[in-house]
Amino acid sequence: MPLIDHHDAVLFDLDGVLYAGPEAIDGAPEAVRSIKQRQLRCAFVTNNASRSAEQIAAHLRELGIDAQASEVFGSAPAGVRLMRQHVPPPARILVTGSQALRQLVSEAGYTVVHSAQDRPYAVIQGFEPTLGWTDLAEAAYAINAGAAWFATNLDRNVPREHGIAPANGALVEAIHFATGTRPRAAGKPEPVMFTQAAEALAAQNPLVIGDRLDTDILGGNRAGCTTALVLTGSTSRAEAETATGDQKPDWIITSLQDLFTETTGTHDE
16 A cells, blocks of 8 residues: 555645755655645645745745645744743844744734844844845844844755755854854744644644654654655655664655555665
8 A cells, every 4th residue: 555545644844845945846746736636635844934824835836736825834933932932022023034934023913123232132033045144143142132042943954956055053053153052943843833734634644754854754753743754855865764763754755756656665663
């Protein structure tokens, strides 16, 4: 029996699984279409905090992948929820990230500021490819002055159309070097987004598919899901086969097409 037929829903990572930068990964739109034709529900669980759920869903549709904003579970909302547990609105918040993250912070009732000179009570940091030294420096100034620090996620790198590039975790490290502190972080590998997605789909036996051991697989395993590592993104087969503990995937598949074949890749007992 194909691997896909053992599950009632699929929770997809995005970068390295369905697309790399602006382009779809070969076979990804067809795979999602086949899954939905089997009457399985899908969710898209991503650590990318640079775009809103609506923008992510629109990008997927442009690539031929049927997706709605309600199916997208991102680290930006998770980061704002984490911050709210420690910092109540309407505190002043310096957003080191995208306009989408800035909008979420504002909608949560916070006062968004743009400089350390505005004496923010906290800094929230999410991935945004246009961030520069000045943005990171403002965050460092605020944190060194006593501001609390939150990160949407700690991914060290991200697959792009030209290869592997630095992600939010790499930029977090730059601020860490300037401040000697670490942020409280949301997003994968915390299990919350996976459990929220499974509950939203009313899934009893979801399959988590990702390309990273330290976020997708670790987070999926922590959420109690079956996990499949697909070799179209950040992780090599050698790295996948030598993974241990909670970073060890249940399945290793070469591509999403392996979901539909009788021989579905490598299964680690």
